[in-house]
Amino acid sequence: MSDTNASTSAPPDRPKFSFPKPTGESTTHSGNCHCGAIRFTFTLSPPLHEYPVISCNCSYCTRAGALLVYPHREDFVLEKPTAAEGGFDADVVGKYGFGDGTASHRFCRKCGSSVFTVCVPGMWEKFVGPGAKEMLPVNLRMVTGLDLDALNLRKVDGWGLRGPQYELKD
Numbered sequence: 406m407s408d409t410n411a412s413t414s415a416p417p418d419r420p421k422f423s424f425p426k427p428t429g430e431s432t433t434h435s436g437n438c439h440c441g442a443i444r445f446t447f448t449l450s451p452p453l454h455e456y457p458v459i460s461c462n463c464s465y466c467t468r469a470g471a472l473l474v475y476p477h478r479e480d481f482v483l484e485k486p487t488a489a490e491g492g493f494d495a496d497v498v499g500k501y502g503f504g505d506g507t508a509s510h511r512f513c514r515k516c517g518s519s520v521f522t523v524c525v526p527g528m529w530e531k532f533v534g535p536g537a538k539e540m541l542p543v544n545l546r547m548v549t550g551l552d553l554d555a556l557n558l559r560k561v562d563g564w565g566l567r568g569p570q571y572e573l574k575d
């Protein structure tokens with residue numbers, strides 16, 4: 406049987422992932438999934454209008470429609486579900502991983518929104534280099550009052566970054 410699944414073909418060349426160094430300036434944002442079961446705030450440096458927003462071509466981000474920024478873990482606050490409700494591990498917060506399993510994509514089990522990603526401790530040091538801070542990738546599309554036209558979009562190559570290569574199994 407021939408393989409007619411276009412998503413298994415290699416994508417066009419794009420720049421590799423890179424992350425900006427924090428500057429003295431920052432912006433703070435709030436966001437939520439469509440139904441509001443998941444709500445959060447985070448602070449980002451450089452500020453959003455300067456921040457290179459990642460449009461990743463990996464097999465997951467293309468499907469989730471994610472536009473990503475990478476606040477430091479300590480600058481991200483999950484407002485809902487609250488810690489008492491289970492926080493990141495609350496029932497309403499779905500988890501999905503693939504490839505090497507180091508990134509746990511979190512989505513709302515009520516409304517299906519793809520909201521943010523929690524990575525295993527130490528993953529960022531391996532990925533970015535020694536001393537790299539833990540980051541918590543956020544899907545900017547969940548952010549309130551987002552002006553898509555004002556974003557500094559950067560198309561990067563995330564395809565195959567966390568092998569094995571994506572292939573839809575029967």
Ligand SMILES: [Zn+2]
Nearest residue numbers: 438440513516
């Ligand atoms: Zn929801």
